[in-house]
Amino acid sequence: MGVLHQFEGFLTSLPEVERPREILSFKQRFKWVVVVLLIYFLLANTMLYGLDEERAINYFGALQTIMASKFGTLMTLGIGPIVTGSIILQILVGGKLIDLDLSNPRDKAIYMGTQKLLSFGFTVFEAVVMVVMGALPAQGNLLEYQVLIVAQLVAAGALVIYMDEVVSRWGFGSGIGLFIAAGVCEEIAWRGFNPFFSGGAPAGIVPKFLYTLFNGYPDFFSLVPLLGTLVVFAIVVYFESMRVEIPLTYGRFRGARGRYPIKFIYASNIPVIFASILMANVQLWAAMLQKVGYPILGTIDQATGVATGIVRFFTFPRPIYTPDFDPVHAVVFTLLLITLSVLFSIFWVETAGMDAKTVARQLQQGGMKIPGFRGDIRIIERVLQRYIPAVTVLGGASVGALAALGDLTGALGGGTGVLLTVGILYRLYEEIAKHQIMEIHPMLRRVVGDLF
Numbered sequence: 381m382g383v384l385h386q387f388e389g390f391l392t393s394l395p396e397v398e399r400p401r402e403i404l405s406f407k408q409r410f411k412w413v414v415v416v417l418l419i420y421f422l423l424a425n426t427m428l429y430g431l432d433e434e435r436a437i438n439y440f441g442a443l444q445t446i447m448a449s450k451f452g453t454l455m456t457l458g459i460g461p462i463v464t465g466s467i468i469l470q471i472l473v474g475g476k477l478i479d480l481d482l483s484n485p486r487d488k489a490i491y492m493g494t495q496k497l498l499s500f501g502f503t504v505f506e507a508v509v510m511v512v513m514g515a516l517p518a519q520g521n522l523l524e525y526q527v528l529i530v531a532q533l534v535a536a537g538a539l540v541i542y543m544d545e546v547v548s549r550w551g552f553g554s555g556i557g558l559f560i561a562a563g564v565c566e567e568i569a570w571r572g573f574n575p576f577f578s579g580g581a582p583a584g585i586v587p588k589f590l591y592t593l594f595n596g597y598p599d600f601f602s603l604v605p606l607l608g609t610l611v612v613f614a615i616v617v618y619f620e621s622m623r624v625e626i627p628l629t630y631g632r633f634r635g636a637r638g639r640y641p642i643k644f645i646y647a648s649n650i651p652v653i654f655a656s657i658l659m660a661n662v663q664l665w666a667a668m669l670q671k672v673g674y675p676i677l678g679t680i681d682q683a684t685g686v687a688t689g690i691v692r693f694f695t696f697p698r699p700i701y702t703p704d705f706d707p708v709h710a711v712v713f714t715l716l717l718i719t720l721s722v723l724f725s726i727f728w729v730e731t732a733g734m735d736a737k738t739v740a741r742q743l744q745q746g747g748m749k750i751p752g753f754r755g756d757i758r759i760i761e762r763v764l765q766r767y768i769p770a771v772t773v774l775g776g777a778s779v780g781a782l783a784a785l786g787d788l789t790g791a792l793g794g795g796t797g798v799l800l801t802v803g804i805l806y807r808l809y810e811e812i813a814k815h816q817i818m819e820i821h822p823m824l825r826r827v828v829g830d831l832f
């Protein structure tokens with residue numbers, strides 16, 4: 381029995397969103413998604429009361445889109461606390477420092493309760509740190525306003541945790557993915573098509589290019605971020621369609637055949653989210669240590685955002701077409717992002733029950749076997765073992781490289797943001813399509829189980 385089992389009663393009794401007691405229709409799920417999205421945009425456009433906006437310092441910059449945050453608003457922390465808690469718990473479980481068997485329903489409940497508790501804890505911690513280190517200064521530096529800002533961030537952070545549960549249980553996909561996609565799409569629309577003038581030309585990339593074209597001096601460099609966005613978009617869609625399909629037969633029905641798909645991006649885009657949030661936390665710790673006079677991770681200039689020391693390589697490099705582009709910074713950042721993506725990909729597959737052993741057990745319990753082989757679980761596991769470890773590493777490295785490519789080209793919404801959004805929307809489409817098929821052909825549920 382592990383240490384967390386001693387607190388099982390507390391961890392499994394934390395307030396949670398109730399699961400639906402009956403199968404929800406497409407309209408019901410869609411309604412909940414729309415409601416949560418409206419609340420998200422309301423939080424993202426409500427400024428913190430008592431904040432001195434003129435002295436506020438945004439340390440994260442481009443990471444905002446990945447964190448689904450909007451600095452200075454109730455969504456300043458975004459999904460950062462949720463993902464940070466998940467990262468730490470996955471490392472502890474994956475490294476066998478905590479003894480939990482996620483295939484066991486009891487251990488799974490303890491895991492989910494611990495993750496929620498860590499999310500609450502990091503919400504409070506990050507809110508306090510942001511205020512104390514001066515990133516979110518209170519008006520007049522009054523203590524009552526500082527407490528009020530922390531309280532607002534904690535309340536909004538708790539709401540985000542439960543909104544994520546609402547989407548995952550009553551809607552489609554996950555709240556984390558939905559918030560990221562919403563934030564990135566908003567930035568792409570604003571940066572790409574903003575018609576308002578700034579500095580003598582439209583601020584949006586497309587209006588600015590058309591303006592310069594019609595005035596006889598076309599600015600082709602202004603299109604690089606848009607082209608980078610389209611390139612990353614196209615490559616991600618291609619990667620999402622790549623898969624290895626293992627033939628299966630269903631033992632209970634003679635002649636019934638199917639295929640188990642192993643996607644190239646097997647661990648989805650989760651590893652890049654984890655890697656990006658980890659980089660954001662390094663920046664947060666660097667800023668905090670700098671504030672107290674121990675800049676062991678390096679320094680971050682509050683006015684320009686330029687970083688030095690170790691933390692420099694955890695910040696986004698300048699786009700390749702800018703005068704201050706630093707190739708060393710770009711190469712180290714790319715290698716670091718790829719490495720972290722691979723490591724988190726491996727951790728995610730092991731802790732999410734996607735490894736060969738777990739999948740083989742699930743297929744065998746479902747009465748599946750590979751044609752030409754006995755239904756022995758060891759045979760199924762051996763076949764899966766040929767592909768799953770390889771696509772886990774290659775898929776993780778590929779999404780890390782794609783994210784870095786988008787960042788170096790200055791892609792709208794950030795390379796990581798575009799990568800995540802395409803993957804999120806692709807999987808959202810797949811889930812909606814499956815749900816609609818189940819509604820049209822309810823008899824399929826008896827064969828494949830209650831997927832929803």
